[in-house]
Amino acid sequence: MKRNMADHSETYALLMANLADKGLNVEAIKQTLKSQHLETPSWGYGDSGTRFAVFPWPGAARDVREKLADAAMVHRLTGICPSVALHIPWDKVDDWAELRGYAESLGMRIGAINPNLFQDNAYKLGSACHPEAAVRRRAVEHMLECVEIAKATGSTLLSLWFADGTNYAGQDSLRERKHRLLESLRQVYSAMSPQVRMLIEYKFFEPAFYNTDLPDWGTAYAMALKLGPRAQVLVDTGHHPQGTNVEQIVAFLLDEGKLGGFHFNARKYADDDLIVGSVNPFELFLIYNELATDPEAARDVAYMIDQSHNIEAKIEARVLSVLNVQTAYARALIVDRRALAERQAVGDVLGAHRVLTDAFETDVRPLLAQVRVEMGLHPDPISALKESGYGERTAKERGVSNGEGGGFPTA
Ligand code: RM4
Ligand code: MN
Ligand code: MN
Secondary structure, three states, X not given: OOOOOOOOHHHHHHHHHHHHHXXXXXHHHHHHHHOOOOEEEHHXXXXXXXXXXXXXXXXXXXXXXXXXXXXXXXXXXXXXXXXXXXXXXXXXXXXXXXXXHHHHHOOOEEEEEEEOOOXXXXXXXXXXXXXXXXXXXXXXXXXXXXXXXXXXXXXXXEEEOOOOEEOOOOOOOHHHHHHHHHHHHHHHHOOOOOOOEEEEEOOOOOOOXXXXXXXXXXHHHHHHHHHOOOEXXXXXXXXXXXXXXXXXXXXXXXXXXXXXEEEEXXXXXXXXXXXXXXXXXXXXXXXXXXXXXXXXXXXXXXXXXXXXOOOOOHHHHHHHHHHHHHHHHHHHHOOXXXXXXXXXXXXXXXXXXXXXXHHHOOOOHHHHHHHHHHOOOOOOHHHHHHHHXXXXXXXXXXXXXXXXXXXXXXX
């Protein structure tokens, strides 16, 4: 007989017994996993790619309504993805109330609003840090437009990423650019509704190659501190130099109340936007391990996927991303924290380390399958996707587009 996730009861019973032996409250862990929330990005459903090529995908979403419909499918399969991040102007519509209503009719809501400050010709030398006041004004106006869109759609997050930087030493004044950035951000911050948070994303290089104006978490943190309590840092897992201890950044920001949210993805070399957890599952686990140590501090952290798939099937890639994040979280939740504290207190270096690796090496798939069944879902969302025929249906209905619906440059 072929064994699959649909037949997980024996392995689940074994896992339950092991976890109970450790003194873990499995019911509470399941409850936490059921309330996990992961936002998916509209730009992951349209045609996307790299600066070298965009390969049109049969059935790729052509507009924001189709993107929302695809996101709703991912939510139906996984049960933990009820919101969608928008990119403006890629997802711009005339009637935001209508779009909000459409999202709600699908059981979805609008998540983070992401202004686009990198595709206008005017932004060649930057946006918020541009040497000319008129261009900075244009960038600020666009961010203010996004503040209004957040209001109209019920979104509580303004998520900012700047392509600003320079390519050659001496091209511009680094300190002046810092001043301009802060001044631009101040104007936006003061216009935000009280329920909205500003998430400041950093990235160490690209598209600028000599300096980036927001290159690291420390710069984003300094800006957030100056702006006020509703400005926080966004950690995009693909935006660090090789070897960076990302979980330490997470621990620090969480402890300071300045961890606003995540853009999850993976990369082997640079910002490649691969499926989260596909090359670095241990790092992802360690990030969740930090979050799981203080659920109260992590309560308002916004968990978002930021990936644009190049050669892989869009919806399947999205679902697999969600499963990888769930796996990391489940493993973090089964860390024996009492044993860990004991080992740490007596300086048992490898004993403490093995408490963590023991959780990481545990197969949590039966636990997640059980959680899904209790949520009324198929225990294996990828099989459910394949059985649903959604891919074939959308490919037939939508066809192969010219690759423009996603916002990526295609010319
Ligand atoms: C950046 C960054 C932003 C995303 C853009 C398109 O590398 O990750 O979050 O909006 O790409
Ligand atoms: Mn990002
Ligand atoms: Mn990125």
